[in-house]
Amino acid sequence: MTPPFPFHGGLKTVRHKTESNRETILPGSVPERLVVPLRQHVGAIAKPLVQAGDRVLKGQMIGQPDGYVSAAVHAPTSGRVVAVDQQPVPHPSGLPDWCVTIESDGQDRWIERTPVDYQRMHPSDLRNFVRNAGVVGLGGAVFPSAVKMNLSGHCERLEQLILNGAECEPWMTCDDLIMRERAVEIVAGIHILAHLLQPREVLIGIEDDKPEAIAAMNAACSGTGYQVRPVPTRYPSGGAKQLTKLLTNKEAPVNGRSTDIGVQCFNVATAYTLHRAVAHGEPVISRIVTVTGHIAQPRNIDALLGSSFADLIARCGGYREGVERLIMGGPMMGFAMHSDGVPVTKATNCILAVGADALVEPPVMPCIRCGDCVEVCPANLLPQQLYWHARAKEFDKIQDYHLFSCIECGCCSYVCPSHIPLVQYYRYAKNEIWALEKEKQRAELARRRHQARMERLEREQREREAKLRQKAPPRTASPLDGATAGQSPAEPALAAPASIAVNVERSE
Ligand code: SF4
Ligand code: SF4
Incomplete structure (x- = not known):
């Protein structure tokens, strides 16, 4: 076999490249x-x-x-x-x-470059x-x-x-x-x-x-x-x-x-x-x-990071009439923006203005198990199974079907005859799993902190008790030691102060 070596699935999509590649940067x-x-x-x-x-x-x-x-x-x-x-x-x-x-400041003055x-x-x-x-x-x-x-x-x-x-x-x-x-x-x-x-x-x-x-x-x-x-x-x-x-x-x-x-x-x-x-x-x-x-x-455009999308669109002569949606990225993997006031970042490879004519979204129908999504999935997944488990919030099962191998390419949604927004379900499931995972980590962290605190309190208590024992006056031998209950109140026994006695007892 000689290269290229085809991958499973994929699509021939409409290209729309010539709209923007005829002019220089x-x-x-x-x-x-x-x-x-x-x-x-x-x-x-x-x-x-x-x-x-x-x-x-x-x-x-x-x-x-x-x-x-x-x-x-x-x-x-x-x-x-x-x-x-x-x-x-x-x-x-x-x-x-x-x-x-x-x-x-309008001067565009560089720092010393090394x-x-x-x-x-x-x-x-x-x-x-x-x-x-x-x-x-x-x-x-x-x-x-x-x-x-x-x-x-x-x-x-x-x-x-x-x-x-x-x-x-x-x-x-x-x-x-x-x-x-x-x-x-x-x-x-x-x-x-x-x-x-x-x-x-x-x-x-x-x-x-x-x-x-x-x-x-x-x-x-x-x-x-x-x-x-x-x-x-x-x-x-x-x-x-x-x-x-x-x-x-x-x-x-x-x-x-x-x-x-x-x-x-x-x-x-x-x-x-x-x-x-x-x-x-x-x-x-x-x-x-x-x-x-x-x-x-x-x-x-060779755009400075931090410029707004609106700045770039203005440089390109502005919107044509009837723009309904602004997408960052391409139509397959990009996501919609709420406004064109957001800044260009290192991830901004494309700003796509979508007209109303391209936004006809047919009604979503039930899955008919046609298998078209499986045919096109380049990650060799079972998109309809992922969809079922995401819908049912079965986040353990969905991971058995390798949800995280999904590259969110959108091929499955593109061919689905029932127009199910499959990728949205996968993104939702991934976000839920990440959130659950974070919650688990937070709970584990809180448990460890609590445990560490209890251990510290116990240690401090033991240290206090040890210090008190050291401060207690040494016991000297006395003829009164060993006195019994029948002794006269005029002959008190030499006993440790009550508080020390209690602490010694606790530490044993
Ligand atoms: S392409 Fe759509 S209708 Fe067909 S099996 Fe996949 S999810 Fe179901
Ligand atoms: S979006 Fe995910 S499941 Fe759908 S075709 Fe692409 S890789 Fe496969």
């Missing part, structure tokens, strides 16, 4: 006010380093990574911090989160540098890259380093454009990854509906030994597991990691930001965002 503007979330990555929220009233320079760290799985956050422009508080952010929960609001020579750095210093530069996966997962750049304890030797340029979601073209226009810098970023991870081979997977990107990457990879591999245009070929299967015919075990099979995967835009950080000393303060759908002039 538009440089972003500097808005008057930027709202920069401190949590733009998987893991612990960054610790704020600034407060209201502070002046900041472009690229200055304003949020420090808090622990191993975390990443730094930086000021996207120079100006004054006007607030560090909770603001609406683009997240499926719709809950606000901690943000640093910066009023631009590039590094990665070939001379100790691997752990390089990973630390990457964490402090705020580099995270820009494919949408926003997992801190420094963690993925550490193989120790996961695999002896990396077989394949995979660069993900598949970009399979309809409407989205940000990876296509960055590969067309910045291929040389992406390859420079791959050099850094290859230096650190020492893979046996480097494979770059790109869907075959992006001929310009494939040509640009081929030219940039010339003489490097890196292989550009076109893969069939089939959703969700951009899923890390699906792309790995397509390129290597290997599949990670259920609940396992890709490193278990000697593979590590990074998005092409992540490689680009890695290069900017290392070779130019520029932390991640912007990203390419596709603004498309019901928009006057859909295109890609």
Whole structure:
């Protein structure tokens, strides 16, 4: 067999790529006010380093990574911090989160930038540098890259380093454009990854509906030994597991990691930001965002993080008439926004405005057990079983059907003839299980604290009693010792004070 090696399931979807990929990347503007979330990555929220009233320079760290799985956050422009508080952010929960609001001074003045020579750095210093530069996966997962750049304890030797340029979601073209226009810098970023991870081979997977990107990457990879591999245009070929299967015919075990099979995967835009950080000393303060759908002039923008969705939409000529919904991400895996006032984050790969015509939602009917969802599931799951158990709130049983292997690709919902919003059920079940798990952990923590407190109180009591025993006057031999009940009150026995006697008794 020769590559590509097809994965199970998947779909041919409508593409809608040409709406936004005909124009070059538009440089972003500097808005008057930027709202920069401190949590733009998987893991612990960054610790704020600034407060209201502070002046900041472009690229200055304003949020420090808090622990191993975390990443730094930086000021996207120079100006004054006007607030560090909770603001609406683009997240499926719709809950606000901690943000640093910066009023631009219009000067866009950089902090001193310090590039590094990665070939001379100790691997752990390089990973630390990457964490402090705020580099995270820009494919949408926003997992801190420094963690993925550490193989120790996961695999002896990396077989394949995979660069993900598949970009399979309809409407989205940000990876296509960055590969067309910045291929040389992406390859420079791959050099850094290859230096650190020492893979046996480097494979770059790109869907075959992006001929310009494939040509640009081929030219940039010339003489490097890196292989550009076109893969069939089939959703969700951009899923890390699906792309790995397509390129290597290997599949990670259920609940396992890709490193278990000697593979590590990074998005092409992540490689680009890695290069900017290392070779130019520029932390991640912007990203390419596709603004498309019901928009006057859909295109890609190199947007400063913290710009509002409304800023970007205005740069693209505004909405067309009849917009009914705003989605962050693509139509298959994205989620609806309550407002366009939320800020662009490292996870914002696409802003999709949906018109009323595309929002005809047919009525949901009962499951007819047709099995269509099973046919298309790229994770080899049984979507209808997951649905039944999620509906019945049978959260133990649903995990027996590997709920957490579901990548929420939406293929099952897309083909379901009963129009059941299956993915919503899976998200609901995952959230419930996480909440139950958190509750369990909280209860366990409370139990341990209570136990520790009781042990401390008992220990303190024992210590008090021991001290009191030491303070008691020594007993001296007396002719009165051994007096009996018949003794005269005029001849009292030498006895310890009552309180000491009681304490001694308790301690025995
Ligand atoms: S596709 Fe829909 S109707 Fe068919 S088995 Fe799956 S959930 Fe049921
Ligand atoms: S959303 Fe989950 S269950 Fe449905 S097809 Fe995708 S991976 Fe399978």
